[in-house]
Amino acid sequence: MLEKYDVAIIGGGSAGLAALKQLSTLGKQAILFESGNKIGAKNISGGILYSKKPKKGKVYNVEDIYENFLQDAPFERKITKYILHATSKDKVFSIDLTAAHEYEANFGCSVLMNKLNQWFSQQAGEAAQKHGGGIVTGVHVSSIRWEDGRTIIQTDELEEIEVKAIIAADGVNSEVAYMTGARQKFSPSELYQGVKVVAKLPEEIINQRFSIGQDEGAAHLFAGDVTLNHIGGGFLYTNRDTLSLGAVYHLDSLLETPNEPYELVNTLLKNPMISEFVKDEVPVRGEIDKDAAKEEQMRIRFAVTKMIKTWSELRDNYYSKKGKERLIKEGKYGSPEEIGTQLSSLRDQMSTKYGIKFETDYVEVEYSAKLVPDGKRCRMEKPYFRNILFVGDAAGRGIFVGPRIEGLNVGIDDAVRAANTVARALDKGDFTEKYLGEYYSQSIEESPYTHDLKAIDKDYLKIFLDAAKEVPKDIISSKYGLVVKMMSSDTLRSFAVGFANILGYEKLLPIIETVDTYVKVPTELAERLGKSISASYTPTLPSIAQRVAKLKFNDDSISHIKVLKPTSEFMKKMVTLCPTRCYLMEEEGVMIQHEGCIECGTCSEETDWKHPRGEKGINYQYG
Amino acid sequence: MDSINTAVIVKLEPDFSEGNVSYNPDGTLNRAETKNILGPHSAIAVSAAFYAKVKYGAKISIGTMGPPMAESMLQQAQLMSNADELCLFSDRIFAGADTLATAEVLKAGVQKMQGKMDVVFSGHRASDGETGQTGPQTAWKLGMTFLGHVIDYEINLESRTIRAKRLVRMQGVYDVVEEVEAPLPVFIAIDPSYKPRFNTVSQRLAYEKYQKEANERAQNFKQYLKVFNAIQIEADPKLIGISGSPTIVYKVERIPKGKAARQAEIIDGSNQEQIRKVVVRLRQSLSTAVIK
Numbered sequence: 074m075l076e077k078y079d080v081a082i083i084g085g086g087s088a089g090l091a092a093l094k095q096l097s098t099l100g101k102q103a104i105l106f107e108s109g110n111k112i113g114a115k116n117i118s119g120g121i122l123y124s125k126k127p128k129k130g131k132v133y134n135v136e137d138i139y140e141n142f143l144q145d146a147p148f149e150r151k152i153t154k155y156i157l158h159a160t161s162k163d164k165v166f167s168i169d170l171t172a173a174h175e176y177e178a179n180f181g182c183s184v185l186m187n188k189l190n191q192w193f194s195q196q197a198g199e200a201a202q203k204h205g206g207g208i209v210t211g212v213h214v215s216s217i218r219w220e221d222g223r224t225i226i227q228t229d230e231l232e233e234i235e236v237k238a239i240i241a242a243d244g245v246n247s248e249v250a251y252m253t254g255a256r257q258k259f260s261p262s263e264l265y266q267g268v269k270v271v272a273k274l275p276e277e278i279i280n281q282r283f284s285i286g287q288d289e290g291a292a293h294l295f296a297g298d299v300t301l302n303h304i305g306g307g308f309l310y311t312n313r314d315t316l317s318l319g320a321v322y323h324l325d326s327l328l329e330t331p332n333e334p335y336e337l338v339n340t341l342l343k344n345p346m347i348s349e350f351v352k353d354e355v356p357v358r359g360e361i362d363k364d365a366a367k368e369e370q371m372r373i374r375f376a377v378t379k380m381i382k383t384w385s386e387l388r389d390n391y392y393s394k395k396g397k398e399r400l401i402k403e404g405k406y407g408s409p410e411e412i413g414t415q416l417s418s419l420r421d422q423m424s425t426k427y428g429i430k431f432e433t434d435y436v437e438v439e440y441s442a443k444l445v446p447d448g449k450r451c452r453m454e455k456p457y458f459r460n461i462l463f464v465g466d467a468a469g470r471g472i473f474v475g476p477r478i479e480g481l482n483v484g485i486d487d488a489v490r491a492a493n494t495v496a497r498a499l500d501k502g503d504f505t506e507k508y509l510g511e512y513y514s515q516s517i518e519e520s521p522y523t524h525d526l527k528a529i530d531k532d533y534l535k536i537f538l539d540a541a542k543e544v545p546k547d548i549i550s551s552k553y554g555l556v557v558k559m560m561s562s563d564t565l566r567s568f569a570v571g572f573a574n575i576l577g578y579e580k581l582l583p584i585i586e587t588v589d590t591y592v593k594v595p596t597e598l599a600e601r602l603g604k605s606i607s608a609s610y611t612p613t614l615p616s617i618a619q620r621v622a623k624l625k626f627n628d629d630s631i632s633h634i635k636v637l638k639p640t641s642e643f644m645k646k647m648v649t650l651c652p653t654r655c656y657l658m659e660e661e662g663v664m665i666q667h668e669g670c671i672e673c674g675t676c677s678e679e680t681d682w683k684h685p686r687g688e689k690g691i692n693y694q695y696g
Numbered sequence: 697m698d699s700i701n702t703a704v705i706v707k708l709e710p711d712f713s714e715g716n717v718s719y720n721p722d723g724t725l726n727r728a729e730t731k732n733i734l735g736p737h738s739a740i741a742v743s744a745a746f747y748a749k750v751k752y753g754a755k756i757s758i759g760t761m762g763p764p765m766a767e768s769m770l771q772q773a774q775l776m777s778n779a780d781e782l783c784l785f786s787d788r789i790f791a792g793a794d795t796l797a798t799a800e801v802l803k804a805g806v807q808k809m810q811g812k813m814d815v816v817f818s819g820h821r822a823s824d825g826e827t828g829q830t831g832p833q834t835a836w837k838l839g840m841t842f843l844g845h846v847i848d849y850e851i852n853l854e855s856r857t858i859r860a861k862r863l864v865r866m867q868g869v870y871d872v873v874e875e876v877e878a879p880l881p882v883f884i885a886i887d888p889s890y891k892p893r894f895n896t897v898s899q900r901l902a903y904e905k906y907q908k909e910a911n912e913r914a915q916n917f918k919q920y921l922k923v924f925n926a927i928q929i930e931a932d933p934k935l936i937g938i939s940g941s942p943t944i945v946y947k948v949e950r951i952p953k954g955k956a957a958r959q960a961e962i963i964d965g966s967n968q969e970q971i972r973k974v975v976v977r978l979r980q981s982l983s984t985a986v987i988k
Contacts, residue, residue, distance in 0.1 A: 076896055076897050076898055078897065104897060104901070198904070202901075202904075202905060205901075206901075207900075207901040207904055207905070208904065209897060209900045209901065209904075212900070230895070231895050231896055231897055231900065232895055232896045232897075234897050
């Protein structure tokens with residue numbers, strides 16, 4: 074006897090969880106399958122989560138789904154500063170885009186997906202339980218089939234189940250899409266590859282360094298020579314007590330002239346402005362006397378480890394408002410000054426007793442990568458197949474227009490629309506493509522986000538141009554001199570945008586998204602107008618081996634990726650483009666060693682690509 | 697169809713993990729300084745009972761003989777299993793008990809638990825006693841069928857029978873899995889290799905639900921806790937504590953560690969030269985190890 078459930082949601086990211094929460098709110102039974110050993114294990118975002126208020130139409134925001142989001146959710150910081158930097162060597166020219174960031178927005182907050190998705194899952198899971206549903210982790214869906222009018226889901230771990238409808242929220246490398254043939258794999262021209270590192274930095278040092286208050290946050294974007302001639306850019310977002318720093322470039326641009334993804338991040342880190350942003354005080358162990366007795370050497374090593382740990386924990390608390398309050402409340406210290414005194418006395422002891430030195434350096438805690446679907450180019454025209462609805466990354470939906478970077482909010486909006494559609498079908502008992510898919514498709518079309526994926530918003534453009542009005546027009550090559558002239562004039566702008574939108578993104582993108590826009594113009598701008606910045610130190614950059622070693626994996630004995638054409642040009646480039654260097658060039662072609670695979674999907678175009686089985690694979694701690 | 701009542705008997709044991717264990721200068725265990733926890737084998741028995749809760753909605757009672765501080769271990773066990781009842785059998789008279797006298801207390805204790813037990817679980821052995829006798833002796837005293845080395849089990853609620861898989865290790869030859877069937881009630885000593893498997897969606901959902909409930913219960917574990925002394929469990933004074941113990945531990949001797957016969961060379965570092973050194977050493981060792 075098959076177990077039966079009304080709805081299955083495949084994928085426990087922010088979109089899948091929002092679908093579960095919404096269905097439960099509507100009183101429907103739904104179960105969510107997540108292949109990671111816990112929710113959030115495989116989720117990566119830049120990331121900023123927006124809540125929007127479009128002038129026309131309605132979007133479903135995170136706080137509509139989780140009413141207590143602003144009070145209780147563990148998001149990092151509300152972003153209150155949004156700045157674009159054009160770089161050339163040590164020179165930086167900055168444009169304040171805070172107004173563009175705030176355009177039609179209730180708020181935009183920095184997030185770390187591991188923590189946030191776990192909070193979402195508590196809310197959604199609790200709600201789902203009331204209706205006989207819930208979240209099942211460590212389970213990988215391996216196939217979906219239709220048999221005598223029944224929809225049957227097979228997993229690698231559990232017995233089969235029967236459902237009435239499915240919401241596919243399994244990300245950019247959607248296996249549901251591939252196994253059902255609902256869409257082709259996204260091509261490199263439709264994708265960005267994002268690589269990110271999370272760096273540790275105490276909370277109040279972040280406040281000071283980025284000139285932000287306790288409840289504020291900063292976002293910095295980078296274009297120019299730091300892109301190494303690729304189309305895309307770098308970003309740096311402040312979290313509560315970490316920084317997210319990443320590089321996002323068009324995959325076809327990377328395929329043309331491959332650079333190692335970690336080198337792209339390293340290039341950002343070596344930029345003097347960024348070096349200065351991420352720097353921290355780091356204890357460096359002294360040499361242990363090799364002639365001392367083995368036991369004594371061991372004792373010193375353990376003592377030093379313990380001392381560094383104690384010092385670093387106390388320091389984190391000292392530079393955090395809540396941390397200080399907690400230590401005082403627990404009665405461990407009388408005042409913040411007392412904590413400060415203890416901290417410096419510890420520091421003295423470390424250097425006098427054990428010869429620990431304190432140096433300025435950079436502290437990286439996590440390296441990660443993900444593919445990002447460029448919604449302008451790859452959103453699914455028909456985001457459904459039979460009784461399956463696709464949402465978020467799985468449906469190829471994300472808004473990336475110049476400095477406007479939105480993905481999470483789009484996925485959440487999709488998820489609510491999908492959940493509403495499924496609830497309607499459950500009420501009617503009709504799960505046909507017509508009643509389910511077409512209705513969903515229509516709902517998605519009505520979303521202001523879909524509109525933004527198709528056309529340029531002239532008001533947004535005006536804000537952008539106002540912010541950039543100090544940019545000398547002659548820098549912008551003759552290529553779009555006329556366009557700029559038209560755009561800068563209020564009367565001509567509507568006409569120009571209107572004309573551009575008639576052409577459509579398809580014709581427009583090859584003109585806008587070019588090396589000129591992302592590299593040449595910013596570089597020239599920085600050279601001519603930029604301020605020179607010098608770094609006070611050179612950050613020690615971890616090697617890729619060290620980065621991979623720091624990640625947590627649960628290796629699968631079965632390889633989840635099979636190379637199909639070991640000698641193809643594409644696969645040869647993967648040797649360079651795989652973020653964790655999983656590919657090796659051998660005599661007979663490219664070989665994969667899947668240990669260390671972080672499941673980004675960069676190689677999926679020409680491989681037989683699946684996610685690992687339940688609980689296996691990468692297990693991110695920050696996300 | 698009625699579900700089943702299960703009991704788990706557990707033991708408070710020293711935490712032998714690094715950073716928690718302390719030794720006296722003479723090398724014996726410093727019990728005062730060492731943290732005590734739910735013994736690792738006991739924890740496996742608890743997880744086996746939780747399997748019955750998830751799968752059959754079983755009621756779980758957890759019992760232990762130990763000092764008052766053992767209550768925090770019962771809390772730990774409740775967190776793992778969402779136990780419905782926690783019983784601590786604690787009395788100075790119990791001190792000095794050997795396995796037989798302990799089994800007497802546990803038998804009397806189990807009989808004081810709520811409901812008539814269908815399955816009683818114990819660990820395979822304790823990490824600080826290593827006798828493996830307390831479980832079987834308690835089974836015998838309770839008059840229950842004993843199944844040892846159990847690695848998997850299914851219960852038929854209708855026929856009130858259990859089907860269990862036992863791992864039988866033929867020392868140094870091979871292992872066999874024996875499948876046995878028995879009418880309830882039974883006493884199960886769970887094998888260390890036991891791992892509960894939940895292979896349907898409904899079981900996974902039940903698992904999540906009970907886990908969450910367990911978190912809430914364990915926060916207020918005292919509401920579920922009952923403490924019994926010797927009189928309250930109505931144990932025969934002649935059969936418990938020192939007077940009920942036919943054996944006493946006369947002396948504990950430490951087995952001296954043999955001197956390592958291996959010759960170790962530590963090559964520290966990560967540069968090319970040092971790695972080359974390691975390779976050269978490996979090659980030398982391998983060439984001498986080849987069977988001629």
